[in-house]
Amino acid sequence: MAIRERLSGNEAVSYAIKQVNPDVMPAFPITPSTEIPQYVANYIANGEMDTDFIPVESEHSSMSATIGASAAGARALTATSSCGLALMWEELYVAASNRLPLALCLVNRALSGPININCDHSDSMGARDTGFIQIYAENNQEVYDNFIQAYRISEHRDVRLPIMICQDGFITSHAVENIELLEDEKVKEFVGEYEPENYLLNADQPMALGPYAVSNYYMETKMAQNTAMNHAKKVILDVGREYGGVSGRSYGFFEEYRLEDADYALVIIGSAAGTAKDAVDALREQGVRAGLLKLRVFRPFPDEEIAKALSGCKVVAIMDRSESFRGKGGPLGAEVKAALYDHAKQVRAYNLIYGLGGRDFTVNEAEQIYKDLEAYDKAGKQFEEYRYVGLRG
Amino acid sequence: MKNTVEIRWHGRGGQGAKSAALMLADAAFMTGKHVQGFPEYGPERMGAPITAYNRISESPIRVHSNIYDPDYVVVVDETLLESVDVTAGLKTEGAIVINTTKSVEEVRPFLKGYSGGIYTIDAREISEKCLGRYFPNSPMLAAIVAISKVMTKEDFFREMEGSYKHKFAKKPEVIEGNLKALHMAYEEVE
Numbered sequence: 001m002a003i004r005e006r007l008s009g010n011e012a013v014s015y016a017i018k019q020v021n022p023d024v025m026p027a028f029p030i031t032p033s034t035e036i037p038q039y040v041a042n043y044i045a046n047g048e049m050d051t052d053f054i055p056v057e058s059e060h061s062s063m064s065a066t067i068g069a070s071a072a073g074a075r076a077l078t079a080t081s082s083c084g085l086a087l088m089w090e091e092l093y094v095a096a097s098n099r100l101p102l103a104l105c106l107v108n109r110a111l112s113g114p115i116n117i118n119c120d121h122s123d124s125m126g127a128r129d130t131g132f133i134q135i136y137a138e139n140n141q142e143v144y145d146n147f148i149q150a151y152r153i154s155e156h157r158d159v160r161l162p163i164m165i166c167q168d169g170f171i172t173s174h175a176v177e178n179i180e181l182l183e184d185e186k187v188k189e190f191v192g193e194y195e196p197e198n199y200l201l202n203a204d205q206p207m208a209l210g211p212y213a214v215s216n217y218y219m220e221t222k223m224a225q226n227t228a229m230n231h232a233k234k235v236i237l238d239v240g241r242e243y244g245g246v247s248g249r250s251y252g253f254f255e256e257y258r259l260e261d262a263d264y265a266l267v268i269i270g271s272a273a274g275t276a277k278d279a280v281d282a283l284r285e286q287g288v289r290a291g292l293l294k295l296r297v298f299r300p301f302p303d304e305e306i307a308k309a310l311s312g313c314k315v316v317a318i319m320d321r322s323e324s325f326r327g328k329g330g331p332l333g334a335e336v337k338a339a340l341y342d343h344a345k346q347v348r349a350y351n352l353i354y355g356l357g358g359r360d361f362t363v364n365e366a367e368q369i370y371k372d373l374e375a376y377d378k379a380g381k382q383f384e385e386y387r388y389v390g391l392r393g
Numbered sequence: 394m395k396n397t398v399e400i401r402w403h404g405r406g407g408q409g410a411k412s413a414a415l416m417l418a419d420a421a422f423m424t425g426k427h428v429q430g431f432p433e434y435g436p437e438r439m440g441a442p443i444t445a446y447n448r449i450s451e452s453p454i455r456v457h458s459n460i461y462d463p464d465y466v467v468v469v470d471e472t473l474l475e476s477v478d479v480t481a482g483l484k485t486e487g488a489i490v491i492n493t494t495k496s497v498e499e500v501r502p503f504l505k506g507y508s509g510g511i512y513t514i515d516a517r518e519i520s521e522k523c524l525g526r527y528f529p530n531s532p533m534l535a536a537i538v539a540i541s542k543v544m545t546k547e548d549f550f551r552e553m554e555g556s557y558k559h560k561f562a563k564k565p566e567v568i569e570g571n572l573k574a575l576h577m578a579y580e581e582v583e
Contacts, residue, residue, distance in 0.1 A: 006422040032434075117434060139457070171457050175431035176418050178453070274455035358434075362458040 073199030096131025118358020262291025
């Protein structure tokens with residue numbers, strides 16, 4: 001029987017961490033992820049879990065210590081947000097290239113400047129090429145479910161890559177909502193024990209980790225990382241399906257909401273997807289065939305699958321919650337458009353920037369975007385291929 | 394969204410408006426509802442205007458935006474009336490409740506012609522009488538439950554007693570005062 005609870009997103013992921021009970025958690029506090037190490041430290045102090053918690057002096061150190069713990073053979077994790085992730089930057093590449101299956105609980109928010117503590121996806125989108133698997137959540141339930149699946153994906157022998165479990169800062173992290181939790185035993189059974197194959201504390205098999213790789217070796221390492229990322233696709237689907245058997249909630253690369261017969265669709269990540277679903281329902285009542293693709297897995301990027309899911313649509317709006325400053329849109333827009341170019345050229349796609357620095361995204365705004373897509377389709381009305389929505393009037 | 398009650402809280406940092414919104418979400422959750430309780434974060438500092446929100450529904454809540462057309466508004470600090478448009482979008486079938494020593498007629502000029510229900514309550518007096526200190530959030534919480542009827546009186550007091558016992562497990566001496574403040578505020582606006 002599922003446990004009916006109400007938790008904030010930070011509480012939810014902390015509860016999942018408690019149930020998984022990893023070996024080591026080094027962390028440095030930063031708004032709005034501070035509550036995660038705080039809750040975990042409480043659980044440890046209360047004797048509810050026995051993870052070794054290491055308070056460190058910066059995020060560069062927290063990722064370094066997480067890397068050290070993972071290399072030693074421990075199941076390790078850390079949590080951060082925004083500038084904290086930015087300070088980890090060089091270490092993120094070290095974690096991925098050394099094929100360490102550690103977890104990072106990220107609470108997405110804007111990067112400075114101007115100084116802003118609120119939600120957008122600039123932090124994780126900036127880290128999209130570091131070699132981390134990236135999984136996003138719409139709400140507290142999904143971030144809880146995603147963390148429970150995290151190590152099953154990252155530690156899989158075909159993968160062995162670090163994983164980033166993302167949720168929207170404040171909108172999800174600080175909002176208390178209903179949630180269904182699994183029993184501790186079910187979580188433990190699903191996640192299982194970590195049995196590393198190659199690790200530094202294995203005296204029988206001495207090894208070097210993170211050595212200098214001359215040009216003769218570096219490129220093959222990158223190729224191997226990319227191969228592992230491709231393997232992660234099957235593992236993510238297998239784990240998501242198996243989790244469905246345990247929890248009643250199955251997960252894939254993305255959720256298709258009323259997309260099957262949709263003429264107009266939004267492609268969107270995170271908490272705004274829930275808001276857009278209310279718009280979809282309202283428009284369907286008015287006879288507009290609106291649908292939605294909520295992307296859950298951004299790395300590896302399921303390009304062919306996304307293109308297939310959108311192939312029946314006339315016009316789609318790709319919603320980016322971060323700017324890439326290429327002058328033509330954001331990272332999600334670029335990647336979805338590339339996918340459509342390769343696999344579904346007939347679909348017209350626009351790239352909209354929304355919600356930067358916590359700018360609110362409402363049901364009305366979502367409805368207006370669908371109406372714009374319809375107007376373009378029916379009247380041949382031209383839009384700018386790329387524009388901002390929700391700017392002050 | 395049709396069966397969802399939306400509540401907006403206006404307060405100042407440090408007054409407990411966010412905590413009150415979370416307590417309301419908690420109590421409503423315990424009565425079997427789907428809930429949201431969340432703050433809107435600006436520059437975090439004592440005394441700065443803050444907003445917090447509640448959605449309470451019979452069915453799962455998906456929307457993740459702030460609330461622009463609330464059914465109810467709670468004003469925890471009356472000095473906000475001069476600087477914040479507290480009735481913005483407030484539905485006329487709904488109501489606003491303000492923590493003030495003033496009468497309804499005295500606050501009406503600040504409410505931009507709002508024609509729905511207007512309630513005033515002196516949460517300072519209640520709080521100081523029951524707790525010996527100024528914590529306006531408990532009286533304001535009771536007032537909005539009495540006005541909005543998002544749960545029955547019996548459910549509310551039962552859940553709040555449980556909640557205070559848990560919250561103040563290490564300070565049991567304040568439980569009785571808080572419950573007294575809730576009752577006094579509830580009855581004043583009932």
